Amino acid sequence: NISCLKDGKTIDMPIKGHVSFRGKNGIKGEVVMRNGKILGWAWGAGFVDGIGQGMERASQPAVGLGATAAYGAGDVLKMGIGGGASKAAQTLSDYYIKRAEQYHPVIPIGAGNEVTVVFQDGFQLKT
Known part of the structure; x- marks a missing residue:
């Protein structure tokens, strides 16, 4: 899911994609x-x-x-x-x-990590 704020309204919708960190799929971390x-x-x-x-x-x-x-x-x-x-x-x-x-469950990661978000399909944010 992607969660964001648009025009003061919260949007949470499913997307197809993943996050890459330093060229590798996903971010290492402990599930909490x-x-x-x-x-x-x-x-x-x-x-x-x-x-x-x-x-x-x-x-x-x-x-x-x-x-x-x-x-x-x-x-x-x-x-x-x-x-x-x-x-x-x-x-x-x-x-x-x-x-x-x-x-x-969440995977806490340190602040300031640069990631690449890869969207596999297009989508439109709907409020």
């Missing part, structure tokens, strides 16, 4: 994924989700077969806190995972 921190946050939110679910289940009294249980105010409060924390953490985890999926 920058979504590690976001995946860590998603893991943390998932962990809180698990704690919330455990807290919600632990606050439900166990009774024998055919018996019914009456929930006290403390049990209801614990189930509410556990269920709320679980739902919020699950939503947050889903959000972080969607954000991480938007990241693309």
Whole structure:
């Protein structure tokens, strides 16, 4: 893709071509994924989700077969806190995972490297 700014508008469109550096196709560099921190946050939110679910289940009294249980105010409060924390953490985890999926690998190169851009087909920048 080529990304540029034309008349104050951002353009991002697919092209056919490549970049050459010192007569060689491509630029050497190490591929870096920058979504590690976001995946860590998603893991943390998932962990809180698990704690919330455990807290919600632990606050439900166990009774024998055919018996019914009456929930006290403390049990209801614990189930509410556990269920709320679980739902919020699950939503947050889903959000972080969607954000991480938007990241693309990059190859960082030093500033000032002169490259040759080779276009294999013609194109017109469309705003």
